[in-house]
Amino acid sequence: MTKPVSEAPPKTELKKPEKKELVWTKEEKDNLKSKYGSEILVENGSYEDVNTTQAPSDAYIIKYMHGDKVHFDLTRGTKIKLFDMYWDKFKGGIQSIDYGKGSIKPNLWGYQSPTTKKKKRKA
Numbered sequence: 001m002t003k004p005v006s007e008a009p010p011k012t013e014l015k016k017p018e019k020k021e022l023v024w025t026k027e028e029k030d031n032l033k034s035k036y037g038s039e040i041l042v043e044n045g046s047y048e049d050v051n052t053t054q055a056p057s058d059a060y061i062i063k064y065m066h067g068d069k070v071h072f073d074l075t076r077g078t079k080i081k082l083f084d085m086y087w088d089k090f091k092g093g094i095q096s097i098d099y100g101k102g103s104i105k106p107n108l109w110g111y112q113s114p115t116t117k118k119k120k121r122k123a
Contacts (some may be wrong), residue, residue: 012105022074024089025075028089036081037081038075041056041059041077042055042074043073044071046072050100052101053103055074055100055104056100058114059074059075060099060100061074061097061100063094064086066090083097093100098120
C-alpha cells in the first residue's frame with residue numbers, strides 16, 4: 001500500500017554550484033600574452049577540471065597556494081615564463097608545475113576550418 005502524505009520522504013534540495021573566487025583580474029589576463037607569452041585556459045578549477053584531455057598537449061597544470069587554499073590552473077607557455085608569471089603574482093605560493101593531460105596538437109588548438117566560397121561555374 002502507499003504511505004500517507006504526511007509520511008512522504010523529505011524532498012532533496014538542489015545545491016547551488018559554488019562560486020569560484022577569481023584570482024586573476026581581467027586586465028592581468030589580457031596582459032599575460034604580451035608580457036609572458038602565456039595564456040590561462042582554466043583558472044581556479046578543481047583537479048578534475050585541469051586534468052582534462054580536451055586541452056592542448058603543451059599545457060601545464062599549476063598548483064599554488066593563495067589565501068590558505070590550494071588552487072589549480074591550466075596554462076600554456078614555457079615552464080620558465082610560467083614560473084616567472086606566478087612568482088610575480090604570488091611571491092612564492094607555487095607548489096608544482098606539472099605537464100597537463102591534453103591530447104590536442106598545439107597548432108590545432110582553437111582552429112576553425114575556413115569557410116569555403118562557392119565556386120562560380122562557367123556557363
